[in-house]
Amino acid sequence: MDYIKQKLIDVAIPKANKVRELVKEHGDKVIQEVTMGQVLTGMKGVVGLMTCTSKLDPEEGIRFRGYSIPELKEKLPKMHDDGEPLPEGVFYLMLTGEIPSDDDVKYISEQWALRAQGIPTHVYDVIEALPKDAHPMIQFNTAILAMSTESQFRKAYLVGMDKKDYWDPTYEGVMDLIARLPIIAAYIYRRVFHQGRHIQADPSLDWAGNLAHMMGHDSEELRRLMRLYMLIHSDHEGGNVSAHATHLVGSALSNPYYSFAAGMNGLAGPLHGMANQDVMHWLNKLKREIGSEDPSEEQIKAYAEDTIRKGRVIPGYGHAVLRKTDPRFQVQLDFANKYIPDAPYIKLVNRIYNVVPGVLTATGKVKNPWPNVDAISGSLLTSYGIAEYPIYTVLFGVSRALGVLTQLIWDRLYGLPIERPKSQNLQWFIDQVD
């Protein structure tokens, strides 16, 4: 047996027992009061999910199984001493709760390289049937659904598997899916932006390094950036749209492919993962309208105020939970300041950072005026030569698979049931106050 599976069984059994005990012995315990305002403004702050892979603190940002991003950079195995941690390591950490050894990370890298080889030809046929100018997220999601013909979960379910074992085919599907996503993402990228001149995977490379290689950006610098990108976008606790949608659809025992496609449809929204593309449009429109490649802070301020006046959001700023600068923004800024401090887009990102929080604060309604992860990721990728903005959300999605699919395995290990909250009509809400 795959030794990670054995490890999971050992770690999960006492935890699954604890979940059952909590439901049985303490199911009536009141844990929170919920206000009408919370329900009518997106359920912010309502504890409605159990997620173990990561936890978000409004002031401090994300921690993966207790480890902050700077701690991960220090503790997770790396390819080179000055390099970024391998995303295989954060996957292992989220899955098992333990910091992996070099051998654990190598094992996952090899597993994914092996499993990546089995993509059926109909998946490429389905992609090719779409127009080249269909947004890459349409192509990505369609390919994910097309890959669900391979679902081992569905087959196991149909032969009547005992439900306490559902986690096993879920694990298999998750490992296959994560292994294959970089190939699909690179295929779409080369199809849309590089005349379909595809590049074969190099099984000797790590998962993120291979993605950069297959996209045709084969320098060690870009592989390093891709490892960082894949690490920091991988999870953001359970309530964000992509994680929540994956979990919700998975709770109907939909297979990992269906569940993940649901999450990716959410990621494609402009208030979530698509903001990384929209930031670039906002930034370029700013330069065009001002007529300068190097706009001043005064000019940026006037443009940002104009965006607000027109009733639009400034992409890359604000957050539903965070109340400080996103550490994922900060770590990318540190990376940029270390390796490419003079890149024009990075200078612009810094200048916007000086101005936009003040503009948003002045509205009096924005709860978090600080930049989120999307405020810089596109500028960083562009500065390294990946300047095709519509691929950015696909890259985000490849990374997000690590967290949301790990959680799906845990949902099955815990034996969580179908999710079905109660809804009420408007009259019911009015009746509560009349």
Ligand SMILES: CC(=O)SCCNC(=O)CCNC(=O)[C@H](O)C(C)(C)COP(=O)(O)OP(=O)(O)OC[C@H]1O[C@@H](n2cnc3c(N)ncnc32)[C@H](O)[C@@H]1OP(=O)(O)O
């Ligand atoms: C990976 C990620 O998903 S990170 C988020 C990526 N998305 C973006 O960057 C898009 C821009 N940001 C936003 O739209 C929001 O800040 C969100 C969607 C991230 C969070 O939304 P909410 O939790 O509703 O934010 P908040 O409670 O602060 O909203 C209050 C008001 O401020 C507005 N607001 C919030 N952020 C911004 C912003 N960046 N620019 C302009 N207005 C904003 C809201 O639209 C809302 O206006 P309304 O009352 O007129 O409807």
Ligand SMILES: O=C([O-])CC(=O)C(=O)O
């Ligand atoms: O946490 C959220 O709501 C959005 C976000 O930053 C993410 O999912 O990465």
